[in-house]
Amino acid sequence: MTSDDRYTLFGVYLSADVFDALAEYLYAEAGVVDYGNYFDPSDSGVPVGDPGADATDDLLADVVASFADLYDEADFDAARRVDADAFVLAHLAAEPRTVTRARERFQAAATIQETDSRTVHTAVLSASLSTRDGLEDD
Template sequence: MTRDDRYKLFGVYVSEPVFDALEAYLYESAGVVDYEGYFDPSDAGVPVGDPGADATDRLVSDVVAEFAALYDAADFAAARAVDADAFILAQLAAEPRTVTRARERFQAAATIQETDSRTVHTAILAAALEGDPDLELEE
């Protein structure tokens, strides 16, 4: 269990272009140079104040807040077209309650779309990272 001063890590499977967009987002938002090795999934949590963790917390919080709009904007067909072996595990850090809300929304979307979590993670995060000004995602 994490304390209030730590973010919880959780993994999402995304396509390579979405992973690259996450990497660019973290570089621009927090100066993270090596996103792939930045978070250690064996850690109990990441301290609040860590620049990369703060950036992913903002992103995940925005995704949760704007999930309905992102769902409508998501290209699920393109995400379904990704080869099953081509998904990459990306670690994100967020406040524990936000992680729970994100997981619930991703699972509900997977159920509605009758697809797997990888497809939903990819489609929703791609929509978020495309920077649609109507979604007003903060950076």
């Protein structure tokens, strides 16, 4: 359990191109240079006020708030074509309630799509990142 001044880490599996888009977003928003090594998954939480953590908290909160629209925009077929061994584990720091809500939505979407979480994580986060300023043309 984390206190109010710490974020919980939430692991998502992403295709390499979506992981790269996320890294680019975090560099632009928070100056995160090495996203792949930014969060230590063995930590019990990340402090609120950490620039990268604040950026991923904002991103995940936006994903949760607009999940239905992102689900409609998501390209699940493209995500299904990603080789199962090609997914990369990414960590997002977020407020614990946001993490819980995100898990519920991703699990429900995986059930509806009759697919795995990797496909849903990739498709929905790709849709979210593609609408962010500066990433649309990538």
